[in-house]
Amino acid sequence: MQAPDPRTEVVGPTTHATLPGLPPAWTKGSLAKAKAAALGRRLRAGLAASRLSIATLGRAPSVFALNVQTDPFPGSVDEANALFQGRYRFAGELLLSPNQTPWTMVGAGPAWFEALHDFHWLRHFSAAGGEAAKRQARALLDGWLKRYGRFDAHWWRPDLAGRRITAWVGHLPLLLDGADLPLREGLLEALMRQLRYIARATGSLPPGSGRIEAYCGLALGHLALGQWGRPLARALHRLDETLSQQILPDGGLPSRNPGDHLAALEALARLRTALVSAGQVPSVPLTRAIDRLAPAVRFFRLGDGRLATFHGARQGEAGHIEQVLALAVPKGKAPARLPHIGFERIEARRLVLLFDVGAPPPPGCSDACHIAPLAFEMSSGRDRLIVSCGAAPGLDAEWRHVGRATAAHSTMTLDDQNAWISVEDPELGFRPALPAMATTATRNEADGQVWIEASHSGYGPRLGLVHRRSLWLDAEGGDLRGEDRVEPRGRVPGRSLPFALRFHLAPGVRASLTTDSSGVLLRTPGGDGWQFRALGGHVALEESVSIADYGPPRRSEQIVVSGSLDAGRTVLRWGLKRIDAKPA
Numbered sequence: 001m002q003a004p005d006p007r008t009e010v011v012g013p014t015t016h017a018t019l020p021g022l023p024p025a026w027t028k029g030s031l032a033k034a035k036a037a038a039l040g041r042r043l044r045a046g047l048a049a050s051r052l053s054i055a056t057l058g059r060a061p062s063v064f065a066l067n068v069q070t071d072p073f074p075g076s077v078d079e080a081n082a083l084f085q086g087r088y089r090f091a092g093e094l095l096l097s098p099n100q101t102p103w104t105m106v107g108a109g110p111a112w113f114e115a116l117h118d119f120h121w122l123r124h125f126s127a128a129g130g131e132a133a134k135r136q137a138r139a140l141l142d143g144w145l146k147r148y149g150r151f152d153a154h155w156w157r158p159d160l161a162g163r164r165i166t167a168w169v170g171h172l173p174l175l176l177d178g179a180d181l182p183l184r185e186g187l188l189e190a191l192m193r194q195l196r197y198i199a200r201a202t203g204s205l206p207p208g209s210g211r212i213e214a215y216c217g218l219a220l221g222h223l224a225l226g227q228w229g230r231p232l233a234r235a236l237h238r239l240d241e242t243l244s245q246q247i248l249p250d251g252g253l254p255s256r257n258p259g260d261h262l263a264a265l266e267a268l269a270r271l272r273t274a275l276v277s278a279g280q281v282p283s284v285p286l287t288r289a290i291d292r293l294a295p296a297v298r299f300f301r302l303g304d305g306r307l308a309t310f311h312g313a314r315q316g317e318a319g320h321i322e323q324v325l326a327l328a329v330p331k332g333k334a335p336a337r338l339p340h341i342g343f344e345r346i347e348a349r350r351l352v353l354l355f356d357v358g359a360p361p362p363p364g365c366s367d368a369c370h371i372a373p374l375a376f377e378m379s380s381g382r383d384r385l386i387v388s389c390g391a392a393p394g395l396d397a398e399w400r401h402v403g404r405a406t407a408a409h410s411t412m413t414l415d416d417q418n419a420w421i422s423v424e425d426p427e428l429g430f431r432p433a434l435p436a437m438a439t440t441a442t443r444n445e446a447d448g449q450v451w452i453e454a455s456h457s458g459y460g461p462r463l464g465l466v467h468r469r470s471l472w473l474d475a476e477g478g479d480l481r482g483e484d485r486v487e488p489r490g491r492v493p494g495r496s497l498p499f500a501l502r503f504h505l506a507p508g509v510r511a512s513l514t515t516d517s518s519g520v521l522l523r524t525p526g527g528d529g530w531q532f533r534a535l536g537g538h539v540a541l542e543e544s545v546s547i548a549d550y551g552p553p554r555r556s557e558q559i560v561v562s563g564s565l566d567a568g569r570t571v572l573r574w575g576l577k578r579i580d581a582k583p584a
Contacts, residue, residue, distance in 0.1 A: 026363065026436030031428075034363030038206070038427040045204030049153045053200060057151070057193040067224050069274045071170035072327050073320065075127030083124060084136060090115035092394050092550020101143040111394045111550070117144075117155050119167035126174050137174050142183055149190040151197070158202040159210035161194045162217025166270060169224035188225075195221045199235070206364050207246055209253065209260040209267075215239035216267035223274055239271075240285040247289045251296030252341030254365040256358060258300035259313035262321060265293040269328040294329035297321070299338055299345055300354065303379035308354045309548050310343075310377070311361065312368035312391040312404075337443065344443060346450045348477030350528070351578075353378040355471060357441035357454040360420065360432045367429030371418045373437060373456035374469040375409035378480075380578075383524035384506035386410050390548025403547050404430075410504050412467055412484050414565075415497045419467070420458035435461055448475030460489050463497065465568060478578035488568035496564045501537065501572055503559040507546045511557050513539070520559050521579075534574035537563035 047053060082089060086098035091111035095102070102116055115121075119141075125133040148155050155161075168175065168191060176184055195218055202214040219235040222228070246253060253260050268290050272282045300307050305318030325332075336345050342358015355376045361369045370391070378386040389408035392399035402408060406419045413419070421433040437458040444451045455468040468485040484501055505511055508525040519533035520541060532539075544558035561572055 026360065026432055026434060028434065030363050031434065035425075035427045037364060041204045041206065045201060048197065048201035048204060049151075054151045054197075057196045059189050059192065066172060066176075067226055067278060068172055069169050069220065069224060069277070071123050071126065071167070072270060072273060073123060073323055075121075075123030075125070077124070077128050079121070080124040080128035080133060083121065084132070088112075088116065090121075102140070103143045103147050109394050114160060117148075118160055118163040119144075120163070122167050122171040122174060126171050131178070134174055134178055137171070138179055138183060141175055141187065145183070145186040145190055149186055149193075151193070156194060156197055156201075158198045158205055158214035161198055162202075162214035162267075165191060165194060165198075165217040165221045166213075166267070169220050170270075172224065191221060192225070195225075195231075202238070206367070208255050208365060209264040211242050212239070212246070212264045213267045215242060216271045219271055220274055223278055223280075228278070228280070236283060236286075240283050243268075243285045243289040247292055248340040249292070250335070250338045250340040251292035251294075251299075252338045252343075253296075254341070254362050255311065255368065256341050256343075256356075256361050256365075257311040257313045257368060258297070258307040258309075259316065261293055261296050261300065262307065262316060262324060265290065265297050265328050266324045268293065269324060273327065290328050294325060295332055295335050296338060297325060297328075298332060298334040299343065301334065301352075302354070302377065302384060303350070303352050304382050304384060308377045309388055309390050310354075310356055310372070310375075311370050314391065314393050315549050342439060342441065344441065344452050344454075346452070346471070346473050348448070348450075348473055348475060350381045351378065351473070351477035351480070353471070353473065353480070355452060355454070357439060357452070359437055359439045359456075363428060363431070366431045369430065370404040370409065371406045371420055371422060371458075372404075372409035372411060373406075373419050373439065373458055374454055374467060375411040376471070377410065380524050380528040380530065381526050383508070383526045383528065385509060385522065385524060385528075385530065386503050386576075387506045387546070387548065388504055389545055392547040392553075394550045395547060395553070399547055399553070402545075407500070407502065408504070410502055411469075412486070412499060412501045414459050414463060414465060414467070414486065414499050416500075417459070417462070419456065421462070449473065457489065464489050464491050465497075465565075480576040482574050484570075484572045484574075486565060486568070486570045492568040496566075497568075498564050499537070499562065499570060501534075501561040501574070503532070504544050505557045505559065507554045507556045509557070511541055511559070513541055522576075529579040531577050531579050532559055532574065533577075534561045534572060536570060536572040537561040 086096060088095045088097060088102050093108050093112045095105055095108055097105055122137060125137040175187060198214050198218045202211055205211045215235060215238050219232060222232040222235055272286060272290060275282050302308055305321060306315040307313050309315060334345060344355040344357055346353040353376055356372060360366055375388060388410060389403050392403040406413050420437045423431055423433045425431050437456055439456045441454040451472045453470045455466055457466050459465040466487050466489050470483045472481045510523045512521050514521060518539055519531055522530040540560050542558050542560050544556045546554040546556045
């Protein structure tokens with residue numbers, strides 16, 4: 001099979017917006033419904049945090065049996081030693097507090113404080129073992145209980161409280177063995193009060209992985225306290241309802257954020273393990289959700305084992321992702337498509353490419369989304385090659401605004417504008433303006449070769465233009481060809497519009513223009529060589545920035561193919577060809 005001509009007509013394109021099970025698209029009706037739901041969530045949050053509600057959270061029962069659950073993820077002795085020394089490194093920030101409790105510290109970002117308050121770091125003290133580790137863990141817990149144990153509207157947010165409870169019940173021997181009576185009573189009372197608060201307040205969370213984490217924490221808490229009757233049954237029923245509403249048939253979540261998929265899978269896998277250990281039978285919705293989510297998480301992994309950074313996701317840690325998958329579904333392959341949320345995957349030998357062919361996330365799920373239709377990310381071997389700038393975790397709002405722009409992704413911009421108009425909605429947060437963008441995607445495979453053709457209409461309302469992108473990869477994974485086409489939809493624009501086709505390079509990729517300036521030679525840190533060439537525009541190497549993970553922005557480069565539309569049209573053909581490739 002020869003490389004197909006992207007101009008060839010393909011019969012039967014799949015329009016993701018009409019696939020069964022996809023959440024409502026952006027219409028006036030769905031927007032009004034989402035705003036009403038957001039108002040309802042705000043009211044529920046206010047009621048749950050009211051003085052009367054907090055006053056009725058009550059105390060822990062005087063008699064109950066504690067059931068020990070084990071954290072399935074290993075800690076680090078080195079991290080425990082750092083915590084002993086008052087070195088608190090969370091979310092890419094290090095704060096030093098050798099003689100001060102961390103609960104009174106200032107100067108860190110929100111992600112740092114959230115990581116401190118979720119208590120995931122207890123696993124490091126468990127890994128260290130010994131009386132010193134127990135004393136330090138109890139001292140940190142005691143500080144939290146004295147400041148926040150009764151209630152705090154911010155740090156008791158249901159998803160965060162769910163993660164905190166998950167950490168507490170996974171390390172009860174560490175916290176309670178040798179503890180004095182006031183600390184034991186304080187922990188159990190705070191645990192019980194948070195469980196009651198989660199049960200009342202989780203409905204105030206928007207749809208997404210946060211609700212799943214909250215309900216999983218609720219169920220784990222009831223398991224730990226031996227409340228296996230109605231309290232556990234109610235928690236599991238609410239979780240089942242959430243899973244049925246949120247997890248689509250392809251395992252996708254409506255947010256389209258790979259990190260949300262990992263967080264949901266981790267919470268569900270831990271809960272299933274705890275239920276089985278307690279002799280409980282996991283429900284069908286819980287089992288089905290794990291079986292669907294695990295392939296979706298595998299789908300979003302690039303060659304380095306970490307996640308692609310679509311729609312606000314962090315790359316994560318390859319080892320932890322592997323541990324979550326091993327706990328959930330030990331064996332399995334990444335699917336080629338997630339059609340209900342609009343992603344395609346091409347994998348051949350040492351190359352992995354993920355292609356975003358979907359529409360913006362639906363109402364209520366779009367606050368973290370990026371304006372990046374038809375963007376792709378790609379790895380060569382264990383190295384990332386083509387990426388986006390990232391979601392700027394831990395950085396300020398200005399950097400997050402930079403990261404979500406179309407120009408921060410490996411796709412096309414027209415007239416220096418984002419691909420769709422965004423709105424900061426007071427009820428729903430960041431979202432697309434109406435009318436919403438439509439997308440199509442078609443996939444063809446033959447003899448190991450893959451050809452995908454996709455389009456989006458995001459520029460239609462303002463510029464009257466449609467962007468179409470076709471990608472073709474050979475069976476050996478060494479020859480990637482693309483065509484980016486812009487066509488008028490109705491009236492031709494009255495002026496010549498500039499275009500820019502960007503390919504952001506991962507940090508560490510070395511790039512140099514060829515002698516004729518029509519291409520770029522690339523070399524990954526692992527030694528893989530690639531040659532980029534393009535026809536139909538001016539090829540240049542420009543500065544870029546990587547804000548894909550915690551820490552300060554990192555310098556990087558981007559390939560930019562630029563020019564101007566001719567009567568609202570252009571056709572850019574480009575290719576990436578492997579040179580002096582390593583053996584597979």
